[in-house]
Amino acid sequence: MPAPAGLLTWMTVAVTSFAALLFCATLLISLRLEKALTDLVQDRAVLIARQLADSVEGGLRVGIRPEDQTENARKIDGLMDRDAGVLLIALLDGRGQTLVQRMAGTVVGQKPDPVTAQRHLARMSGSPTAADRVSWSDARGIQVVISVKDATGLVSGAVWVVYSLQAPQSAFNQSIQRLGGWSVALSAGFAVLVLAGLALVRRATEQAFQKLAASTAAPSDSRGWPIFPLPQALGTLGRLEAQWAELCAKADSRGRP
Amino acid sequence: MKARLLVALMGLMASLLVFGSVLALAALARDMGTVRVTDVLQGNTQAIATALRIRLDRALSLGIPVTDLVGVEPVFLEHLGRHREVSFFAMLDSQGNALTFTPSPALAPGHHDLAMAEVASQNPSPAFNAAFQAVRTPLRGSEQSDIQGWLVTGYPVNYIDQQVNAVVMDLLVAMLIATVLVIEIMRYAGPRLGVGPLWQFRAFLKQVQHGHLHALSPLAGAGRWGQAGQAMSRRIQALRQSVQALPQGVSEDRLAWGKTHGLLNPAAPWLHTAQPSRLRLMVFLTVLSDELVRPFMAVHASQMDGPLALSVQALAGIALTSFLFTWALSQPLGAALLRRYGSRRCLMSATACVALAMWATVWSQQWVLLVVCRAVTGAAFGFVLIFSQTAMLRLSRDHGRARAMADFVGAVVAAGICGPVIGGLMSVKLGVSTTFVASGLCAAAAWVLAAQQAAIPSAVAPGPPLSWASLAALLRNRRLMTLLLCSAIPGKLAATAVLLLVVPLAVADMGESASLTGRLLLLYFLAFWLVSGWAGRWSDARQNRVSFVVVGGLLSALGCWAGGSGHGAWSLVALCGLLGLGQAWLSSAQIVWATQLAEQDPAGTDGEVALGIYRLLERMGGALGPVVVAFLMGTQGAQASLTALGIALAAGSLITLIALGRANALGGEPGRHPSDRS
Numbered sequence: 001m002p003a004p005a006g007l008l009t010w011m012t013v014a015v016t017s018f019a020a021l022l023f024c025a026t027l028l029i030s031l032r033l034e035k036a037l038t039d040l041v042q043d044r045a046v047l048i049a050r051q052l053a054d055s056v057e058g059g060l061r062v063g064i065r066p067e068d069q070t071e072n073a074r075k076i077d078g079l080m081d082r083d084a085g086v087l088l089i090a091l092l093d094g095r096g097q098t099l100v101q102r103m104a105g106t107v108v109g110q111k112p113d114p115v116t117a118q119r120h121l122a123r124m125s126g127s128p129t130a131a132d133r134v135s136w137s138d139a140r141g142i143q144v145v146i147s148v149k150d151a152t153g154l155v156s157g158a159v160w161v162v163y164s165l166q167a168p169q170s171a172f173n174q175s176i177q178r179l180g181g182w183s184v185a186l187s188a189g190f191a192v193l194v195l196a197g198l199a200l201v202r203r204a205t206e207q208a209f210q211k212l213a214a215s216t217a218a219p220s221d222s223r224g225w226p227i228f229p230l231p232q233a234l235g236t237l238g239r240l241e242a243q244w245a246e247l248c249a250k251a252d253s254r255g256r257p
Numbered sequence: 258m259k260a261r262l263l264v265a266l267m268g269l270m271a272s273l274l275v276f277g278s279v280l281a282l283a284a285l286a287r288d289m290g291t292v293r294v295t296d297v298l299q300g301n302t303q304a305i306a307t308a309l310r311i312r313l314d315r316a317l318s319l320g321i322p323v324t325d326l327v328g329v330e331p332v333f334l335e336h337l338g339r340h341r342e343v344s345f346f347a348m349l350d351s352q353g354n355a356l357t358f359t360p361s362p363a364l365a366p367g368h369h370d371l372a373m374a375e376v377a378s379q380n381p382s383p384a385f386n387a388a389f390q391a392v393r394t395p396l397r398g399s400e401q402s403d404i405q406g407w408l409v410t411g412y413p414v415n416y417i418d419q420q421v422n423a424v425v426m427d428l429l430v431a432m433l434i435a436t437v438l439v440i441e442i443m444r445y446a447g448p449r450l451g452v453g454p455l456w457q458f459r460a461f462l463k464q465v466q467h468g469h470l471h472a473l474s475p476l477a478g479a480g481r482w483g484q485a486g487q488a489m490s491r492r493i494q495a496l497r498q499s500v501q502a503l504p505q506g507v508s509e510d511r512l513a514w515g516k517t518h519g520l521l522n523p524a525a526p527w528l529h530t531a532q533p534s535r536l537r538l539m540v541f542l543t544v545l546s547d548e549l550v551r552p553f554m555a556v557h558a559s560q561m562d563g564p565l566a567l568s569v570q571a572l573a574g575i576a577l578t579s580f581l582f583t584w585a586l587s588q589p590l591g592a593a594l595l596r597r598y599g600s601r602r603c604l605m606s607a608t609a610c611v612a613l614a615m616w617a618t619v620w621s622q623q624w625v626l627l628v629v630c631r632a633v634t635g636a637a638f639g640f641v642l643i644f645s646q647t648a649m650l651r652l653s654r655d656h657g658r659a660r661a662m663a664d665f666v667g668a669v670v671a672a673g674i675c676g677p678v679i680g681g682l683m684s685v686k687l688g689v690s691t692t693f694v695a696s697g698l699c700a701a702a703a704w705v706l707a708a709q710q711a712a713i714p715s716a717v718a719p720g721p722p723l724s725w726a727s728l729a730a731l732l733r734n735r736r737l738m739t740l741l742l743c744s745a746i747p748g749k750l751a752a753t754a755v756l757l758l759v760v761p762l763a764v765a766d767m768g769e770s771a772s773l774t775g776r777l778l779l780l781y782f783l784a785f786w787l788v789s790g791w792a793g794r795w796s797d798a799r800q801n802r803v804s805f806v807v808v809g810g811l812l813s814a815l816g817c818w819a820g821g822s823g824h825g826a827w828s829l830v831a832l833c834g835l836l837g838l839g840q841a842w843l844s845s846a847q848i849v850w851a852t853q854l855a856e857q858d859p860a861g862t863d864g865e866v867a868l869g870i871y872r873l874l875e876r877m878g879g880a881l882g883p884v885v886v887a888f889l890m891g892t893q894g895a896q897a898s899l900t901a902l903g904i905a906l907a908a909g910s911l912i913t914l915i916a917l918g919r920a921n922a923l924g925g926e927p928g929r930h931p932s933d934r935s
Contacts, residue, residue, distance in 0.1 A: 036417075
């Protein structure tokens, strides 16, 4: 048969649960902050990609293919100069091959993958209602691919922008560190409170047991026993034993076995 | 009284500390995030304003005066739709008079009026400054020209507050999930920490207090409680021996006294909760392993390299359907496999398959491989569930079958509450592969629990195995078919249709975000989780199934009616809340009743086999739900469809009552077990 767990076990369970809750809250809050910033940064990346895409589409509408448009390189340079967070801007043709590309000075080996580009182009041109934009985040940053359509609505290329995730990531790290420190402090305070509470309960229980043991009268006083009616149960048991003894005595006096 | 007040006060302080700590963290994050968010927001606004300026300057460079520009408002609206962080755009002439003002559709009416009144003001009021930051961009046409006008772009100062409000909602959800997780773990750890035996000891004391001596103390150990309990047990045993030593035929008064106080029979054993709690945690972990991947599985499947002839929706749908299909097919086979190989081996094999299939999914770079992995996972997952249900029924044969089913359902629903949120966060932060690995680890932990579980034999001789004859016998069982067709299938159909189709579409139509959908679905599962345990215990205590099934069906119908007749978010709250409540009320009683109806049939179909067939038919009904309701919604609209569902559920419940009202209190379950009083 099992026995109740000790004080230390209960304290470990309570403090661990509290600390886990605060850790989850810290993680959730930090992720939400990171997401808010990521959404804003992604919006910026989409804006930049769309600016270039609109410009290329303007040329397509008058019959100039993207590979023949000579201003694209200058426009890309202008976009990169205006925003330090842009890591890469690339203009792709209808087969996913890179026509023009610029990378930020700190970036190495981040060229758009032609196979991935082809897959995205195929999905974006799959049906008239297909999305004209694909975006995702990975280790390189926020990646946005926006289709470029000609005057008839056919996908003729794409703009690929990679934007740095430095702002959201540093916000996440700072939040984790600061809130994590507070979580540790709050958990320590909670541990002290729980220890004090459990010690009080244990002391009260010990006193109640000692009083019960010292009591010579039939135990019935329920003060100090808010949850476990031990005195009442002992009192009833004592009364039932007395009843049984009385019944046996009556039977004996009548000569019954 | 003083002690109770003290306990209540300590509990209140602990709760305040928990809530206060969480809210304090949110406030700290707000202070920390305000500067960063405002910085990025300002940069975005300037970039948006610059992009717009370039477009407007192109028109101005052609000589068109700023006052004669047309089509500006649609351009502003297009940008407001793309950039939700912007509150308004405005165009002013060179004197600063407002020519066009276009607010975001999401702008509150009060703020709308404030912005419109002061957008052109050089010295806006404190109220405006408290609500907005405005970026003014000059419009020149060309770099050498004079300023011909101004473009004003406004964004909200309290953007971070909107995020913090969302954080607080997320935190409430997180606390709920944490509570559910802790409770599930405590159900397993509780017996090991002595919580269950302590609670049983309290029940024992209350019984003795009222003169019922049919049980002994459940506690052992050298501690105060154990010693007190053992001392009482010795005294009770002494009384029992004295009573039982009396010869029959004499001492009628003493025998009657002994019978009154439960001393004539041997001491009733306490229900050991270790085995059921282990099974429950195993079910929870297995279901959690699938719920972790549910938020992103459809998107993940749609992004894989698959046949180009299939649309992205088809790629996602086939991957999901393969899981559900093999899950359904596994149900009827559970009883036969259990009898052949035993519960321990079956559970170990099934949980191992779930784990291995989840890990194999990590390396599935091709869509076809993903579908195969999902199909294997679905079959193994289904086997774990049917094996566990059958094992729980076996363990509870003598006391509390509905309660056992409520335990099973509660574990499934608890995983449904926790899993998607945790899985969604993990996939965003740690990646899809890591989430699949974590999912496999959950199934592996379930395997460990299955390995610790002793084999659970069937308490009764097995009936005819699964065969066409037994299936035909089940289909000829009119009572069982009435229950299935009038209650079980319509209920499952309504639940899947509402959760998978009606609520998401209704929320999208209202223009709200997917997070509202998540919270509404959470409400359904929360109502289910909170109520199903109670309903199962009560159904067992009252030996009543039909009233629970009928009342549950009527509550579900009421929910559908409320959703169909109301408007807005509150009608959806009523829909999800009442539907969850109704399904929770009937769920356990319905499953147990179905097995009992099968067993009572003269054809003698085995209850375990019947359970598998019941689950198969129920799952097929659930799969039909979205299809049927999609058709109804397409022809009649959402509200009429919900009303029709409500009428169907109500009619089904009434038919069940009329047809099966007398077939109640079946199975002849024995009287209450001591633990049922706790």
